[in-house]
Amino acid sequence: MMPEMFCAADLRSFNTFGISEPAERLVLVDNEQQLRGALALADREGWPVTLLGGGSNMIVAGSVRGLVIGMRSRGRRVLRRGQGSAVIEGEAGENWHRLVGWSLDQGLHGLENLSLIPGTLGAAPMQNIGAYGVELCDLFDSLDALDRTTGEVCRFERDTCRFGYRDSLFKQQAGRFVILRVRLRLYTQPAPRLDYAPLAAAWQATGLARPDSRVVSQLVCQIRRSKLPDPAQLGNAGSFFKNPLLPPEQAASLLATWPAMPHYPQGDGSVKLAAGWLIEQAGWKGHCRERVGVHREQALVLVNLGQARGVDVMALAADIQRDVQAKFGVALEMEPQLIGG
Known part of the structure; x- marks a missing residue:
């Protein structure tokens, strides 16, 4: 019906x-x-x-x-639990942050670094969401998706999803697949990931000796709230630009000029830069226009200052991209999906 x-x-x-x-x-x-x-x-x-x-x-x-x-489909369950890991399954419409909390209630670990990320479970694999040293693909088991070209429900394992930095097969072939449900493989014992320096410092400040995933989740929430505005209070789409990945030669050239530039070598030899730092150095942090602006605490976030239209947001984004390109020779890629118009 x-x-x-x-x-x-x-x-x-x-x-x-x-x-x-x-x-x-x-x-x-x-x-x-x-x-x-x-x-x-x-x-x-x-x-x-x-x-x-x-x-x-x-x-x-x-x-x-x-x-x-x-x-808007709902439902979540533990499919199987072994000695070291367990597989959970959730329907596409499940709220992501509530799923993280529910997994901790089940005594399962791994999602805590991804706490407070807005959105739904079904959208998470499309973007291969990530934060504070963890990406969805690190914990991914499989998913079911409806192939609109055949009408069949297909099962995708991790290796067939073509996960990349904020990327996946489902983003590359947008519109073909509708994700129905997702399965994640979590740990039955705490396995904290504290590679991200502010998170490591916050954990150290607790004085706790034993790993505690719920505490890590709380710390992640505190860090996110200190840097990112609540969409219910100030409209935004989270990180607006991807952190650019550069060839090592280009990164080395930039570092020779900007030695304080945050940079993160990747396994494939490329170097990830912090888009927020580039935007701030280009003078855009805290910038305000009539209806849109750049957040005063995090230059990576564009915000709705009241009655913003899509054309306002895109005009501001284009100006930021132009200035970062001119100053650093780096092209910023927009992270949110553009619809309408």
Whole structure:
């Protein structure tokens, strides 16, 4: 049975940047049957389809044509538990942060560094979300996705997802696959990852000798809240630009000029730079315009100062990209997905 369809639906409450733009049509689906019905209707009518999770990693750049499908499926479970690890499964519409808390309640460890990341479980593999030294792919087991070209539900193991830095097969082939549920392999004993310096310092300050995943989760939440604005208070899409990955020669040249530049050598020989540092050095931290700005505490975050439109956000982003390119010769890539317009 098809769920109710809303016409000319305002998407403001469906995206964390708080941009008010209309969706031509909107349906919220709770299960695979409703999803298939909505997709079948869109195919019959020739409507383009836009999938919507938590709306935390997208910018609405104008009215959205066709059909917007909001994934609202719920459910989470421990599939199996072994001596050292366990596999959990959750439906695509599950809130990510609540899933992290639930996993800790089950005595399972590994997701604590990814606490307080906004969005849904189904969207997490698309972006290969990561924070404080951990990426989703580190804990990924498998997922089920509906292939819109065949109508079949396919199982994807870790090696077939083409995970990269904020990237995956599902992002590379956007629109083809609809993620239905995700399975993660977690630890039955604490295995803290404290590589990120501020997190390591915060842990050291607790004076605790034994690893405690719940404490790590709390510390991660504190750090995130100190640096990133709450979308409920100040609309934003989190980190707006990816941290650029440079060839070692280009990174070495930049470091010769900017020896204090934060840089992180990668396993493949490339060097990751901190996009927020580049933006701050280019003079954009705390910049305000009429309706949009750059957060005063974290230059990597663009914020809605009131009634922002997608064109306002994209104009500011383009100006930042231009100045960083001119100053450092580094091209910043936008992280959120752009829809509408």
